[in-house]
Amino acid sequence: xxxxxxxxxxxxxxxxxxxxxxxxxxxxxxxxxxxxxxxxxxxxxxxxxxxxxxxxxxxxxxxxxxxxxxxxxxxxxxxxxxxxxxxxxxxxxxxxxxxxxxxxxxxxxxxxxxxxxxxxxxxxxxxxxxxxxxxxxxxxxxxxxxxxxxxxxxxxxxxxxxxxxxxxxxxxxxxxxxxxxxxxxxxxxxxxxxxxxxxxxxxxxxxxxxxxxxxxxxxxxxxxxxxxxxxxxxxxxxxxxxxxxxxxxxxxxxxxxxxxxxxxxxxxxxxxxxxxxxxxxxxxxxxxxxxxxxxxxxxxxxxxxxxxxxxxxxxx
Numbered sequence: 001x002x003x004x005x006x007x008x009x010x011x012x013x014x015x016x017x018x019x020x021x022x023x024x025x026x027x028x029x030x031x032x033x034x035x036x037x038x039x040x041x042x043x044x045x046x047x048x049x050x051x052x053x054x055x056x057x058x059x060x061x062x063x064x065x066x067x068x069x070x071x072x073x074x075x076x077x078x079x080x081x082x083x084x085x086x087x088x089x090x091x092x093x094x095x096x097x098x099x100x101x102x103x104x105x106x107x108x109x110x111x112x113x114x115x116x117x118x119x120x121x122x123x124x125x126x127x128x129x130x131x132x133x134x135x136x137x138x139x140x141x142x143x144x145x146x147x148x149x150x151x152x153x154x155x156x157x158x159x160x161x162x163x164x165x166x167x168x169x170x171x172x173x174x175x176x177x178x179x180x181x182x183x184x185x186x187x188x189x190x191x192x193x194x195x196x197x198x199x200x201x202x203x204x205x206x207x208x209x210x211x212x213x214x215x216x217x218x219x220x221x222x223x224x225x226x227x228x229x230x231x232x233x234x235x236x237x238x239x240x241x242x243x244x245x246x247x248x249x250x251x252x253x254x255x256x257x258x259x260x261x262x263x264x265x266x267x268x269x270x271x272x273x274x275x276x277x278x279x280x281x282x283x284x285x286x287x288x289x290x291x292x293x294x295x296x297x298x299x300x301x302x303x304x305x306x307x308x309x310x311x312x313x314x315x316x
Contacts (some may be wrong), residue, residue, distance in 0.1 A: 013314055015296055018107035018209050022216020031217045039214035044276045047207035049178030052111065053205050056135040057192075065114070069129060070136050071256050073265060076245045077137065080266075081106045081144040084203055092229075097108075099152035100284040101229065103145050103237045103277070104291040109270030111138060121307070122257050122270075130261040137265065139179050145172050145274075149281045169281075175273070211272040213292060215289050225288055227294070234269075234295040238302045242267045250315065260316045265305060269295035 025031045027305040092098040111134065146169050170176060185192070192200070239314035245266045246259070254262060270291045279285040310316050 002185065010031070015208075016293075017214055017295060018212035019216040019219065022213035023219045024216075025213075026217040026219070027152040031213075033218075036214045036218050036256055038211050039217075043207050043211045043214070043273075044280050045174050047203055047210065047213060048276065049174040050200050050272055051178075051204035051207045052134075052138060052175060054200060055111065056179060057185055058314055059131055059135060063190050066129060066132055066258070069132050069254070069261065070133060072249060072252070072254070073137050073262060074140050075134055076249075076262075076266070077140060079107065080241055080245070081148060085148055085152065094284075096153045096282075097226075097229070097284040097287055100278050100288045100291070102148045103232050104233050104270045104274055104288055106241065107145050107266070107271060107274050108237065109253075109271035109273075110134075110141075110265050110268050110269065111273070111298070115196050117257055118260065121264075122260055127255045127259045130264055132266060133221060133261055135179065135183065141296040142173065142175050142179070144202070145277060146173060146281075149278065149283050153281070153283045197235075208272065210277055215272060217225055218286070219293070220287055227288060230287065230290045230294050232292055234298050237270060237291075237295055238267060240304065242306070256311045256316050259310070262311065263316075264305065267299070267303060269299040 022031065081102075084105050088102040089095075089098045092101055117140070118130035121127075122130075150169060172262045184190075185267070242263065246262060249259060249262050269289070272292055275285055275292055278288040
């Protein structure tokens with residue numbers, strides 16, 4: 001148990017340290033809202049798309065493709081997102097907060113934590129099922145996120161839903177473009193020159209630290225009223241949804257590394273990219289930022305407990 005605790009601590013705590021750096025610099029009046037806007041532009045428009053491009057471009061998808069695992073993951077994600085899309089507005093009447101709540105409930109930090117956590121838990125070979133989900137599941141999650149944020153954040157009585165705008169936002173989204181360009185490059189076997197590849201690695205490596213520092217700068221402890229809502233959202237993300245997805249997966253025969261991949265996908269805390277997307281789409285990014293912090297903190301405990309249960313039951 002101590003080893004699992006140290007593993008989770010080493011995975012989660014660096015995120016909090018970078019958030020704390022941003023918050024301290026903001027309190028010292030060294031960084032401000034202008035930095036937040038510029039940083040989110042770089043992360044959302046450049047760095048994160050390059051990160052996903054590099055991830056997918058360097059994966060041998062033919063050897064990793066597991067249609068049964070991928071199908072279950074995609075169908076489960078669509079069912080979860082659709083359910084939240086339907087039911088969240090019935091309980092949260094502020095459209096922008098409802099949109100952010102729904103996105104934060106189903107979209108986790110899979111890109112940034114997925115492969116790293118899988119390698120630490122299962123080793124390089126055991127991490128392959130987790131990595132195989134990235135090029136398929138991430139575009140699906142991104143499309144669902146854009147639809148949820150755009151549709152739920154609008155008041156249908158004041159702003160009729162613009163289907164053309166939603167489609168345009170999906171196909172023009174930098175993250176979606178980065179993923180599909182990577183798929184095209186792999187399909188037609190385009191080689192990237194070494195100097196460009198190194199530059200892209202540098203640019204991609206900016207996404208996590210820059211986004212987390214910007215989140216720390218944006219962090220305010222004056223919005224305590226939303227903490228209860230954030231806690232509820234965190235419980236849905238970290239406990240309710242994993243149970244809803246993983247219990248049927250067990251009875252369908254998923255075990256070992258495949259179950260581990262589903263566990264990481266659906267149990268990961270809300271991702272920093274949630275905040276960047278909510279910020280750019282003018283939703284309740286303050287709620288989303290708080291959700292990233294609280295769910296990441298709570299995941300330190302929920303993941304330790306879940307890992308111990310899975311190992312004791314010899315599921316993985």
